Amino acid sequence: MSVASTSSTSTPTHPARGRLGHRLSGAAVALGCVLFLGGFVWAALVYRPYTVPTDSMRPAIAPGAKVLARKVSGSEVHRGDVVVFKDPLWGDLPEVKRVIGVGGDTVACCDTQGRMTVDGKPVSESYLGGGAASVSRFSTTVPHGGLFLLGDNRPVSQDSRVHLDDAEHGSVPASDVRGRVEATAWPLGQAGLASRTSAFDRLPGGGAAGGGPLPWLAAMVVAGAVLILGGAAYEPAVKLLRRR
Template sequence: MTSQRPDDGPAAQEPDQTAELAPGAIPEDATPPAKKQSRGSFVRELVIIVVIALGLSFLVKTFVVQPYYIPSASMENTLDIGDRILVSKFTPQHSPLHRGDVIVFEAPPSWASDTPADHTPEYKKIVRDALEFLGILPGGGDHIVKRIIGMPGDHVKCCSANGELMVNGVAISEPYIGSNAPSEIPFNITVPAGEVWVMGDNRGDSADSRAHDDGSGGRLGSVPMKDISGQVVAIAWPIDRIQALKSYAYVFAKVPNP
């Protein structure tokens, strides 16, 4: 007869160690519910998102396209007061400018009197300038918008026997000036190297290259190409004026190079 060893019998049951819980109580070893996102974490994520958005806005403004607003009537009826325009930063850095292009440029020192007087409080100027720098607000300030009429070396004269503008001996008909006269101010200039001769489409109300030349033959009135911010490619606002800017390359198609 085989004797039974103590461990051959049925397994002994462990005593119930679970303490009796009061109704609604949570066991000590229960997994706690997921904690809600802390306020600090939310703020950090928000700051990261804002920084990324500002960085992208700055990069777009610096290398792709920048908005500007139109404060005066000098380019009517192509551009009206209050228009928001888009300026390509690829021109002239990566693609050439042409006669007839509408450009935005930084006002040369002698043109400073043409920029509208700014009576904004200083603290508001700081905020505005910062937002313009980041590309959140459209630029303006000391920038001017005009149309290129003469490229470096061009001979520009007003006017022909028929009252038309002449570029390198060729009279041109300018549809973008509407019923305006090509110029009420006679001039005869040669554009210096590395500069352009610019005029507003509203010829009777535009203090452009003509107004600043002071009889210098193009030396004082021309704008250095290094001061050009870019080419106007579209009107972005108001809604009823959203459009790409027309190309008038055909106006100068018969003009020979100097």
């Protein structure tokens, strides 16, 4: 007497494929965490936020805007850079101005076309938005190791022109610089990287410095967030598909 055997069919599973997907999703989450946290840590080491309290930098920076300044030394500052500095003769709070002259430059205003000149060469300051280069005439030589700083909103800015009678002839020591502004973080409608001016490029020594690593840091944070979300969503998505 023989006994017939019965067999049952079942939906084939792919354990090897499942394990591979699990490992890949875990690796994506791990890499995402490294990129996401690494981007924030790197940014905290390189950049510092500041609030611009006045309208002296209009139209480039509105009053109340929060900017990100890359931590640099005074020796890394170039003409055309927008810098954050703190000088005891100017006040107790950090200020934001644009570098017009560096040590040894003769800065004067204005030529026959109303333009600022540096060492006798006219500077076309497009960032002024059509405003006057200065409402007052002056001429001064920047001491070595100093910076001549002006706000973009020249009619209202309290800057180096106000301090021309000081011992430093309106300049501040380059060592007073806290950072170079490279982006606006707030308000969101004005958020973005700071525009580099080419106004001083033809002068000896060149003009404004190039951008820092901020775009790469932002890309790291975004890529990290995508990997974390994608890796975390993999297994729930696979289970949902299997049920269907």
